[in-house]
Amino acid sequence: MHKVGFLLEEGFQVMALSTQAVFESANLTFGEKFYQVENYSMQGGDIRSSLGMVVQTRAVDEHSTADTWIVGGVNDPMAAPASQAKKRFLQNAAFHAKRMAAICSGAFYLAEAGLLANKTATTHWALAGDMQQRFSDVHIDANRIYVADGNIWTSAGMTAGLDLALAMVEQDLGSEVARSVAHKLVMSQKRSGGQSQHSERVDLSPKSSRIQNALEYARRNLKGSLTVDDLAAAVHLSPRQFSRVFRQETGHTPAKAVEGMRLEAARLLIEQSRQTLDVIAKETGFRDRRHMREVFIRGFGIPPQILRQGARLG
Incomplete structure (x- = not known):
């Protein structure tokens, strides 16, 4: 016992x-x-x-x-x-x-x-x-x-x-x-220890509607390149002005914020879908599966394969 x-x-x-x-x-x-x-x-x-x-x-x-x-x-x-x-x-x-x-x-x-x-x-x-x-x-x-x-x-x-x-x-x-x-216990899944405590978009907490709209645009278009020019154009700001305001309101660069949103989206797909890691990497805007793995280890401390193994216990 x-x-x-x-x-x-x-x-x-x-x-x-x-x-x-x-x-x-x-x-x-x-x-x-x-x-x-x-x-x-x-x-x-x-x-x-x-x-x-x-x-x-x-x-x-x-x-x-x-x-x-x-x-x-x-x-x-x-x-x-x-x-x-x-x-x-x-x-x-x-x-x-x-x-x-x-x-x-x-x-x-x-x-x-x-x-x-x-x-x-x-x-x-x-x-x-x-x-x-x-x-x-x-x-x-x-x-x-x-x-x-x-x-x-x-x-x-x-x-x-x-x-x-x-x-x-x-x-x-x-x-x-x-x-x-x-x-x-009606736990939707067994979450791995590497899962983030909270949402990347909630963490950013932008104040203005323009930056909120930029994040929403990014969420809907994660598969695309999402450069600073893309985000700035979506909310009718110059790239320079957008980058300055974005960092003031979120404390992150646009590139870092987009990477975090890609990471969160990929995590959810890995835990909740049966799509291959190659498909998930493509759908969430990573260059390839290897790039997604590098970002996962940097962000969560574990590779995507380990996260998926843990999710299968759910």
Whole structure:
């Protein structure tokens, strides 16, 4: 039996508990109780979530063990730093456990305990900047929904914890069980860790209607060349004026923004269609399949083939 211990803090984010449904479903799919899930806290007893829901927990001590520890986060991790006792517990737990994991802002607690030093990790995109500033020895990849660096796992915010838990099930029980769990939980697909946390077009957030229209034009014409001249002409601006205004409003060059939109469009096609990678590269405006692969590795840290393999578990 594989024991999963959830370490909760007063004011924990209730979404962390939703990941327990993944392990419950895995037990039902596997046909026996492979996972045993228990809730812990430093002091034990009733722990209240940020929403006010009360959960009963066991107190941790030097004898508390689990194969996988999952650390829940709080809404403001800077206002609720880890105690010395919690840091010591996490350090000791990491020495004995198969995996240490954190959901959303729970990554701050792993970092405070020194468990993320010289590792790649992720957290909620809104907290990534603060985390990188506080922990310069951690490589924060805010473009990943979860990261497994050795035996240390971290996930982005909220529903990304489900993806992290499902990836653990796949590692423990295989892809067939993981696919069945995803189906039972009505998860549209098993998302790979390299999937971006949010939409490229939302990130750009242009203010003027002209730049919004330029992005919409680009979205509809990704198969084309989409040069600065093309985009500028579409919104009746000179190329020089368009480039200046575009960068002012989005913080990106037009070329970088178009590359991001191509990347997002290709990702969706890879995950949701049966088209070949050659066809997808052509339809989304990449020079060829090799060019698309280079951009994928730069943007997501994995090649398109790995993303497609993960999507097939859905």
